[in-house]
Amino acid sequence: MSTExxxxxxxxxxxxxxxxxxxxxxxxxxxxxxxxxxxxxxxxLLAKESIAFFGMFSPVEFFFGTEFLLSREQFGVLPLVSGTLLVTVIAASVALPVGVAAAVYLSEYASDRARSVLKPALEILAGIPTVVYGIFALVYVTPFLRTLGLPVNTFNTLSASLMVGIMIIPMVSSLSEDAMSAVPDSLRQAGYGMGATKFEVSTGVVIPAAVSGIFSSFILALSRAIGETMIVVVAMGSRSRLIDFQEPLQNLWMGNQPMTAAMVQINAADNVSGAGFNSMFAIGLTLFAITFLMNLASNRIAARYREEYE
Known part of the structure; x- marks a missing residue:
């Protein structure tokens, strides 16, 4: 009798x-x-209002203009883009190495008990309202930088960027730690079997094997930094400036205005013109395009270097 x-x-x-x-x-x-x-x-919505804006203001002047002043109806987006990229680069220089180092510790060095405490503690940073980060940068970080002898203004790029970097550390560390934890233990054991130290296994085996996930965490964190609003509004000021490559340190000591802060300024203005109001949507569309391209590049790179394990 069949048992199937x-x-x-x-x-x-x-x-x-x-x-x-x-x-x-x-x-x-x-x-x-x-x-x-x-x-x-x-x-x-962004495209519709942007088309209306470009009907009143030249796209060439918008994308290549070097001044953004609502009072004079000058809507060049280059200073805003440069301010956004400056904040992102400084924030990345803080968040990426610290986040990856924290992820390596949580994945490779920490005990289960330490991990159960440290990882939730790190992720608490992600739950703090960003306006609190901005106030902290203005009230505490800027005076601290002055005690170090740095000639920062009250509203400056450095303190705001540092706080943006601290804000995105949990995103980098959490996602990178998840990617490292997904690496099979057999790869680690193979490294130990060849006489490698824990540091050599972490940096030479685990990180290369998890590079696609780590890179994806970078792009997501940087996209978050590009779109950050309240920290830069509170601590960075409202005067847009092009990056000065002749005196690069002055870019850090002085205030600036990224795209998100400019959109807040336009929305808060009392007597803004029709072109001025619609410029907010054109800036938003530009910001959307930048973040979209970053995420598209992230997906392509992650797919290119993704490792699949059985």
Missing amino acids: TPESEITSRPAGKAARERIYKYVFFACAGLSVVITASILI
Whole structure:
């Protein structure tokens, strides 16, 4: 007598359970579709208002203009882009090495007890309102930098960028630690079997094997830094400036205005013109394009260097 179970008995479900599965499928599909609709709606709104702006103001002057002053109706976006990139570079110089080092410790060195305490403590930083970071930068970080002898203004780029970097450390460390933890222990054991130290295994085996996930965490964190608003509004000032390559340190001591802060300034202005108001959407579309390209590059690079383990 055959003991094989017919396939129909394995795959068949009661009618009630099958109906619930169909409901779950439709609910999940609706949630996925809603996210796409919301993103498309935002993009359409930005494009619509940006087209209206470019009907009143030259696209060439917008993308290549070197002055952004609402009072004079000068809407050159280059100073805003340069301010945004400056904040991002400084924040990255803080967050990326610290975040990866924290991830290596949590993944390779920390005990289970230490990891259970340190990882949630790190992630608490992500839950602090960003306006608190901005106030902290203005009230504490700037005076501290002055005690170190740095000639920073009250509103300056350095303190705001440092706080943005601290804010995105949890994103880098958490995602990088997840990528490192996914590396099979067999690779580590192979390294130890060849006489490698823990540091050599961490830097020569684990990090290269998890590089796609680590790089993805970099791009996501930098996208978060580019879109940060309240820290730079509170601590960085509201005067846009092009980066001065002849005196690079002056860029750090003085205030600046990234794209997000300019959008807040436009929205808060009392007597802004039609072109001035619509410029907010053109800046938003430019910011959307930058973050989209960064995430697209991240996906391509992650797919190129992704390692699959069985």
